[in-house]
Amino acid sequence: MRPAILGIAGDSAAGKTTFTDGLLQILGHGRVGQLCTDDYHRYDRVRRRELDITPLHAECNHMDILAQHLRLLAAGEPLLKPVYDHRNGTFAAPEYLAPRQFMVVEGLLSLTTRAMRNCFAVTVYLDPAEELRRVWKVRRDCAARGYTPEEVVAELKRREPDSAAFVRPQRDTADIVVRFQPVEGSVDDSRLALSMVLRPTISHRALTELVDKAAADGCGSVRLRLGRDAGHPVDLFDVDRDISREETRHLESLLWDRMDFDHHVQRRTIGMFLEGNRRRHSDPLAIGQLFIAYHLLTAAASTDR
Amino acid sequence: MRPAILGIAGDSAAGKTTFTDGLLQILGHGRVGQLCTDDYHRYDRVRRRELDITPLHAECNHMDILAQHLRLLAAGEPLLKPVYDHRNGTFAAPEYLAPRQFMVVEGLLSLTTRAMRNCFAVTVYLDPAEELRRVWKVRRDCAARGYTPEEVVAELKRREPDSAAFVRPQRDTADIVVRFQPVEGSVDDSRLALSMVLRPTISHRALTELVDKAAADGCGSVRLRLGRDAGHPVDLFDVDRDISREETRHLESLLWDRMDFDHHVQRRTIGMFLEGNRRRHSDPLAIGQLFIAYHLLTAAASTDR
Numbered sequence: 001m002r003p004a005i006l007g008i009a010g011d012s013a014a015g016k017t018t019f020t021d022g023l024l025q026i027l028g029h030g031r032v033g034q035l036c037t038d039d040y041h042r043y044d045r046v047r048r049r050e051l052d053i054t055p056l057h058a059e060c061n062h063m064d065i066l067a068q069h070l071r072l073l074a075a076g077e078p079l080l081k082p083v084y085d086h087r088n089g090t091f092a093a094p095e096y097l098a099p100r101q102f103m104v105v106e107g108l109l110s111l112t113t114r115a116m117r118n119c120f121a122v123t124v125y126l127d128p129a130e131e132l133r134r135v136w137k138v139r140r141d142c143a144a145r146g147y148t149p150e151e152v153v154a155e156l157k158r159r160e161p162d163s164a165a166f167v168r169p170q171r172d173t174a175d176i177v178v179r180f181q182p183v184e185g186s187v188d189d190s191r192l193a194l195s196m197v198l199r200p201t202i203s204h205r206a207l208t209e210l211v212d213k214a215a216a217d218g219c220g221s222v223r224l225r226l227g228r229d230a231g232h233p234v235d236l237f238d239v240d241r242d243i244s245r246e247e248t249r250h251l252e253s254l255l256w257d258r259m260d261f262d263h264h265v266q267r268r269t270i271g272m273f274l275e276g277n278r279r280r281h282s283d284p285l286a287i288g289q290l291f292i293a294y295h296l297l298t299a300a301a302s303t304d305r
Numbered sequence: 306m307r308p309a310i311l312g313i314a315g316d317s318a319a320g321k322t323t324f325t326d327g328l329l330q331i332l333g334h335g336r337v338g339q340l341c342t343d344d345y346h347r348y349d350r351v352r353r354r355e356l357d358i359t360p361l362h363a364e365c366n367h368m369d370i371l372a373q374h375l376r377l378l379a380a381g382e383p384l385l386k387p388v389y390d391h392r393n394g395t396f397a398a399p400e401y402l403a404p405r406q407f408m409v410v411e412g413l414l415s416l417t418t419r420a421m422r423n424c425f426a427v428t429v430y431l432d433p434a435e436e437l438r439r440v441w442k443v444r445r446d447c448a449a450r451g452y453t454p455e456e457v458v459a460e461l462k463r464r465e466p467d468s469a470a471f472v473r474p475q476r477d478t479a480d481i482v483v484r485f486q487p488v489e490g491s492v493d494d495s496r497l498a499l500s501m502v503l504r505p506t507i508s509h510r511a512l513t514e515l516v517d518k519a520a521a522d523g524c525g526s527v528r529l530r531l532g533r534d535a536g537h538p539v540d541l542f543d544v545d546r547d548i549s550r551e552e553t554r555h556l557e558s559l560l561w562d563r564m565d566f567d568h569h570v571q572r573r574t575i576g577m578f579l580e581g582n583r584r585r586h587s588d589p590l591a592i593g594q595l596f597i598a599y600h601l602l603t604a605a606a607s608t609d610r
Binding site for chain 1: 345347349367369370373377382383384385387395396397398399401
């Protein structure tokens with residue numbers, strides 16, 4: 001069985017894990033396998049400090065092995081994958097990973113080469129507003145990885161050249177770019193606008209028709225327009241930060257209906273995120289997750305694979 | 306570059322490491338990569354005890370991943386290979402292994418399936434007399450792996466069914482079976498007779514002609530005869546335990562000459578083994594190592610790969 005693989009790339013703390021969690025809810029945990037490309041770091045934390053290299057640098061990762069493993073996974077083969085432990089910055093015993101119907105591969109550099117991108121059914125780049133990502137990174141690294149805020153800010157500065165050189169170029173290769181944007185001067189994660197770039201590298205027609213229908217039904221908080229991104233024609237899809245619960249429910253319902261062809265999909269509460277220990281909800285996040293899930297389900301059901 | 310891969314199988318303490326060391330001397334360390342299939346254990350030592358499973362059982366090893374890695378290696382691809390640490394019975398961080406011109410893959414179960422055997426240019430099964438292997442195992446496991454003699458003897462008994470079920474069947478698949486045999490009641494490792502089964506799964510003609518020549522030159526301690534093994538026709542090659550230094554030198558010289566086509570090969574002291582901390586020498590071991598090295602060099606130079 002060859003899995004349908006979603007590739008998610010984005011900078012550190014761009015929301016990859018949060019976004020993935022909702023996808024797992026939609027697809028059903030038992031049907032989805034996960035792979036985080038951080039496991040393919042070449043050096044542990046101590047060695048990275050000695051070499052003064054950041055984990056964003058391609059040289060700091062076993063890119064050839066990652067590409068090899070993606071190729072094997074796309075062919076339906078199991079992996080013995082390395083395990084990097086973020087809590088202490090070292091490598092643990094490798095883990096056996098059997099392919100499942102769906103795989104979500106997420107990481108800093110998951111879309112780097114064409115050979116890697118060819119393994120994915122759908123590719124996504126998470127591109128939150130930079131001020132938002134900085135807040136998320138300080139929050140996460142201090143809570144879960146034992147850093148102080150000053151250390152995280154210094155690390156962000158140190159990583160900036162590698163982010164520009166290795167991470168951000170992936171944005172222009174993704175089928176879908178997902179951007180969350182706060183109100184100026186505020187970073188309430190439940191009130192973020194969503195902007196998606198839908199590149200015609202895959203067909204978004206079913207979704208664009210659906211958004212047109214929602215707009216015709218009176219959902220004024222979602223908009224679709226033709227535009228350009230990096231000079232190329234794209235669909236641009238926007239969700240207002242103050243979209244009403246009713247509008248969200250209507251759009252979600254249209255999306256869930258579209259996914260009815262897969263009888264394993266059950267309507268679940270998605271769009272959840274953690275703020276400290278608090279579980280909160282974001283309507284635009286839920287809509288973004290449903291969009292991506294639709295694409296992955298469609299790709300898995302397609303005979304053109 | 307696709308490496309020429311030698312597969313060595315044999316039971317625990319059958320002499321795999323000692324035999325391999327001489328091959329590395331002959332081929333040149335810089336040109337040879339090594340892979341030990343013990344690294345593909347599925348469980349660490351503690352977990353094996355809990356499950357009451359021995360490392361000889363196929364279920365105790367990631368056989369599918371091992372086969373996958375052999376296939377990748379044979380195709381010239383690098384590996385990120387697991388690392389099992391015999392000193393403490395746990396897994397360490399994986400290691401990057403780039404293919405070299407020659408690879409030596411040795412382990413308990415390296416010749417288990419046809420798919421695995423197809424990856425090798427030459428396959429060898431080490432089949433020392435059982436009383437010899439028991440002495441070797443007690444010596445090695447007590448010195449290097451922290452066991453008591455009683456524990457090793459108990460472990461040998463516990464492993465016997467899995468040895469019969471999973472290890473020994475490989476003997477009948479190998480291109481070459483190497484057997485060292487002591488004088489009855491003595492286990493002086495420098496005075497062991499060597500018997501090799503040469504299966505016509507690869508061509509031994511150049512070597513059998515060479516042995517005929519040595520015999521014609523007056524080397525009475527080496528003999529070649531036609532025979533059967535498991536019902537199939539084979540060449541049987543014997544080296545007496547009391548072969549003289551002069552006979553050994555003559556035979557070695559004929560073998561080194563045969564390998565002159567590879568200008569990297571330098572005549573070195575081989576046939577060395579460790580007894581405790583003492584380095585000792587065995588003429589039959591040196592002859593066996595040269596035989597196998599000849600085959601690997603020839604396979605690497607062949608266009609029929």
